[in-house]
Amino acid sequence: MENVIELPVRTLPVRTLMGSGPSEIDPRVLQALAQPPIGHLDPAFVGLMDEVKDLLRYAFQTENRLTFPVSGPGSAGMETCFTNLLEAGDKVVIARNGVFGQRMAEMATRLGAEVVTIDEEWGQPVDPQKLEAALESNPDTKVVGFVHAETSTGALSDARLLAGIAQRYGCLTVVDTVTSLSGSPLYVDDWGLDAVYSGAQKCLSCVPGIAPVTISDRALEKINQRQTPVSTWFHDIGLIEGYWSESSQRSYHHTAPVNSIFALAESLRLVRQEGLERAWERHREISQTLVTGLDRLGLEMMVDDASIRLPQLSVVNVPQGIDEAAVRTRLLQDEGIEISAGLGPLAGKVWRIGLMGHSCRSENVERLLDALERVLTDLPVASSCSG
Amino acid sequence: MENVIELPVRTLPVRTLMGSGPSEIDPRVLQALAQPPIGHLDPAFVGLMDEVKDLLRYAFQTENRLTFPVSGPGSAGMETCFTNLLEAGDKVVIARNGVFGQRMAEMATRLGAEVVTIDEEWGQPVDPQKLEAALESNPDTKVVGFVHAETSTGALSDARLLAGIAQRYGCLTVVDTVTSLSGSPLYVDDWGLDAVYSGAQKCLSCVPGIAPVTISDRALEKINQRQTPVSTWFHDIGLIEGYWSESSQRSYHHTAPVNSIFALAESLRLVRQEGLERAWERHREISQTLVTGLDRLGLEMMVDDASIRLPQLSVVNVPQGIDEAAVRTRLLQDEGIEISAGLGPLAGKVWRIGLMGHSCRSENVERLLDALERVLTDLPVASSCSG
Numbered sequence: 001m002e003n004v005i006e007l008p009v010r011t012l013p014v015r016t017l018m019g020s021g022p023s024e025i026d027p028r029v030l031q032a033l034a035q036p037p038i039g040h041l042d043p044a045f046v047g048l049m050d051e052v053k054d055l056l057r058y059a060f061q062t063e064n065r066l067t068f069p070v071s072g073p074g075s076a077g078m079e080t081c082f083t084n085l086l087e088a089g090d091k092v093v094i095a096r097n098g099v100f101g102q103r104m105a106e107m108a109t110r111l112g113a114e115v116v117t118i119d120e121e122w123g124q125p126v127d128p129q130k131l132e133a134a135l136e137s138n139p140d141t142k143v144v145g146f147v148h149a150e151t152s153t154g155a156l157s158d159a160r161l162l163a164g165i166a167q168r169y170g171c172l173t174v175v176d177t178v179t180s181l182s183g184s185p186l187y188v189d190d191w192g193l194d195a196v197y198s199g200a201q202k203c204l205s206c207v208p209g210i211a212p213v214t215i216s217d218r219a220l221e222k223i224n225q226r227q228t229p230v231s232t233w234f235h236d237i238g239l240i241e242g243y244w245s246e247s248s249q250r251s252y253h254h255t256a257p258v259n260s261i262f263a264l265a266e267s268l269r270l271v272r273q274e275g276l277e278r279a280w281e282r283h284r285e286i287s288q289t290l291v292t293g294l295d296r297l298g299l300e301m302m303v304d305d306a307s308i309r310l311p312q313l314s315v316v317n318v319p320q321g322i323d324e325a326a327v328r329t330r331l332l333q334d335e336g337i338e339i340s341a342g343l344g345p346l347a348g349k350v351w352r353i354g355l356m357g358h359s360c361r362s363e364n365v366e367r368l369l370d371a372l373e374r375v376l377t378d379l380p381v382a383s384s385c386s387g
Numbered sequence: 388m389e390n391v392i393e394l395p396v397r398t399l400p401v402r403t404l405m406g407s408g409p410s411e412i413d414p415r416v417l418q419a420l421a422q423p424p425i426g427h428l429d430p431a432f433v434g435l436m437d438e439v440k441d442l443l444r445y446a447f448q449t450e451n452r453l454t455f456p457v458s459g460p461g462s463a464g465m466e467t468c469f470t471n472l473l474e475a476g477d478k479v480v481i482a483r484n485g486v487f488g489q490r491m492a493e494m495a496t497r498l499g500a501e502v503v504t505i506d507e508e509w510g511q512p513v514d515p516q517k518l519e520a521a522l523e524s525n526p527d528t529k530v531v532g533f534v535h536a537e538t539s540t541g542a543l544s545d546a547r548l549l550a551g552i553a554q555r556y557g558c559l560t561v562v563d564t565v566t567s568l569s570g571s572p573l574y575v576d577d578w579g580l581d582a583v584y585s586g587a588q589k590c591l592s593c594v595p596g597i598a599p600v601t602i603s604d605r606a607l608e609k610i611n612q613r614q615t616p617v618s619t620w621f622h623d624i625g626l627i628e629g630y631w632s633e634s635s636q637r638s639y640h641h642t643a644p645v646n647s648i649f650a651l652a653e654s655l656r657l658v659r660q661e662g663l664e665r666a667w668e669r670h671r672e673i674s675q676t677l678v679t680g681l682d683r684l685g686l687e688m689m690v691d692d693a694s695i696r697l698p699q700l701s702v703v704n705v706p707q708g709i710d711e712a713a714v715r716t717r718l719l720q721d722e723g724i725e726i727s728a729g730l731g732p733l734a735g736k737v738w739r740i741g742l743m744g745h746s747c748r749s750e751n752v753e754r755l756l757d758a759l760e761r762v763l764t765d766l767p768v769a770s771s772c773s774g
Contacts, residue, residue, distance in 0.1 A: 006660065007656050007659060007660065010434075010435065010438065010652070012422055012425060012431055012435070012649070013425060013429075013431050014423060015423075015425045015426065015429065017424065017425070017426065019426055021642060022424045022426065022427070022642065022645060024423065024424075025423060025424060030421045030422075030423065031421065033420060033421055033646065034417045034418065034420050034421035035399055035417075036401060036402075036411065036412060036417065037404065037409045037411075037412060037588075037594065037595070038399060038400060038402045038404070038725070039402065039404065039406055039409065039725045039727075040409070040595070041727075042400075042402065042719070042725060043719075044399055044400050047397075048397065048399070051397065071459055071460050071463070071596055072458055072459040072463060072621070073458050073641040073642050073643075073644065074641070074642070075620070075621050075640075075641040076458070076459060076463075076621050076641075078621075079619055079620060079621040083619065103620065106620055107619075107620045110616050110617070110618050110619065110620055111618060112618075199642070201424075201642060207424065207644060207645070207646040207647070208424070208427070208642045208643065208644050208645055208646075209458055209596060209597075209642075209643075209644025209646075209647055210596075210644075229497050230497070231497050231498060231499075231618050231619070232466055232470065232494075232497065232618070232619050232622070233462070233466060233490065233493055233494045233497055234459070234462050234463050234465075234466040234622075235619070235621075252730070253462075254460040254461070254462040254463075255408060255409065255460050255461070255586070255588060255595045255596075256460075256595065256596075257460065257594060257595050257596025257597075257647070258409060258594070258595055259420065259594040259595075259596075260594070260596055260644070260647070262399070265397070269394050272394060273393065273394065332429070332430075338425070338426045338429060340426075340428075343639070
């Protein structure tokens with residue numbers, strides 16, 4: 001059909017990753033990732049699965065038996081929680097204060113649930129009083145969904161308080177911890193969270209495409225009492241549970257992404273070795289250096305109140321008259337640094353600067369502040385030159 | 388909370404992978420996998436996505452615009468095809484001649500489709516006459532689903548013939564090419580296949596957890612005319628299409644598994660460089676060496692007829708009186724070679740020996756034949772010693 005051909009070599013650039021994720025990856029994790037694969041039914045792999053479950057329980061601060069990584073990105077983790085917990089007609093209250101709360105509402109709607117939303121301005125945390133009022137008016141609500149750390153706005157909500165309210169009204173909670181896990185304090189058991197999902201490419205600093213999930217026994221009880229089968233075979237926790245269960249009862253479901261699991265295990269070992277409290281403290285301290293430096297450059301944080309501001313994701317107002325996209329492009333192309341744009345109503349108005357996991361290092365903060373100073377000083381000149 | 392701790396080092400074994408997948412991975416692909424990640428919205432990554440789409444079109448032998456990898460394992464690819472193509476009440480004919488045809492029927496049932504099955508003994512290809520008869524009796528059928536290369540039985544079905552029949556009855560086809568892609572001749576456009584999914588960890592010899600999919604314009608038309616939204620947000624092709632579309636119109640959906648895409652691109656470049664016909668020929672030749680060697684050891688192939696036998700997956704009858712699990716364990720633990728067990732009704736009765744992609748090398752065949760000879764000769768002695 002054809003001769004043996006040589007394709008052009010594509011060289012990927014090396015970037016300093018300070019956007020909304022993926023974050024940078026420790027070389028130890030990349031090394032684990034690149035180990036030759038072994039079979040997903042190999043006893044050595046099954047042993048690794050057990051280790052991963054234990055390490056995830058530590059990261060989530062939970063004893064939940066059903067704690068495992070979904071073989072897909074964070075939004076597959078979100079889908080796994082809602083698809084299993086909701087049946088058509090179930091009433092669910094969803095808090096929308098950014099992109100991911102909105103996504104929760106979309107998923108629940110597609111599943112045929114009766115969705116009640118409580119809305120908050122982007123950049124604000126979820127208002128506990130609004131949740132209370134919504135549950136008061138909707139006593140037949142079964143599930144409450146909210147985002148712990150909104151990646152689109154940099155706002156942290158009080159998951160403990162919100163879950164406490166949900167519990168008082170007899171509701172289960174679905175909680176998005178994609179950006180909070182290992183970056184902000186999170187205690188799944190102490191706070192009584194029920195179906196919690198995360199992503200690997202934020203503060204765990206692992207490869208994207210794998211989503212840690214933990215499910216409480218209370219949530220499992222509702223799942224086990226479903227009147228209708230889960231509509232997606234791939235997301236059915238009843239089947240996935242068999243695949244991730246103890247060795248002797250394991251049943252085949254799909255082929256786990258073995259190399260990603262190698263990497264996840266190593267990234268979780270690094271989290272375990274540093275210790276969660278130290279990791280949270282590191283995110284706080286280094287983000288404070290960033291905020292101070294940005295202030296020196298005359299840049300303001302969108303979320304003013306430091307108590308609700310994510311340390312791992314700083315959302316910065318774009319100064320008037322600055323072409324925000326041009327700044328990002330210059331940072332990426334001339335300085336090799338990635339920061340993220342605003343999403344939805346914040347598009348064009350903010351930058352999102354991530355300091356997540358392995359990216360959260362003083363040298364990255366210094367590099368970005370230096371680069372930003374150069375770019376912001378240069379920009380008008382560069383624009384008029386090129387125009 | 389705790390002191391910095393050192394966790395025990397877990398050393399993974401090195402295996403010769405000759406099971407049903409994952410297959411071994413070329414060192415070039417592992418090197419690509421372990422490159423430091425870049426952002427999923429980085430122009431350099433978007434360029435790589437375009438290259439991956441082109442290389443996938445080559446592998447599938449299609450011009451389909453909508454050709455992309457699903458961010459999940461092969462069964463997420465299966466789910467993507469059925470979830471988008473079927474609406475509740477749609478009639479679908481599904482051929483079951485192994486595990487994966489059965490899985491298709493389960494998915495379609497969960498989606499509320501009216502499922503008509505045609506059944507074949509495991510190890511047999513799908514019978515075109517049965518398909519014709521089923522469509523004759525069910526003229527309102529909209530979709531036909533079948534597996535090209537059944538990983539559970541090693542049987543190859545005539546996808547061209549089956550798709551031709553489906554077309555004559557005005558039906559779209561969903562075709563599982565998880566094990567066939569790049570191992571057996573496959574011409575998506577020439578054969579008129581509509582929604583085709585595969586896996587990366589078989590003959591592409593990439594990491595598991597990413598599922599190439601290609602969708603014909605005919606299938607897209609049905610999807611675009613849906614009366615009801617797709618029930619899973621994560622699998623909605625309307626949304627995924629925006630993420631994988633040409634650069635200028637890209638819209639955010641989820642975070643692509645960037646490292647897996649680095650690896651997929653490299654594995655597809657290797658396929659492109661070797662050329663599909665050469666790859667198919669290599670699988671045929673080397674599997675013939677295996678079959679000859681197994682015959683010399685007195686082992687018989689379950690699928691007798693070579694014309695319907697997969698070269699990339701040989702299913703071998705376990706001789707009477709042999710403890711099949713003990714043989715696999717000895718091969719794995721003493722010889723470092725993985726082969727697979729039988730599934731479903733074939734459990735305990737067969738071994739499945741894979742020669743897929745990078746695993747399909749003469750040295751692997753020799754290593755396995757030598758090892759099998761040792762193990763089969765030794766086994767009774769070993770058993771009586773240990774007993």
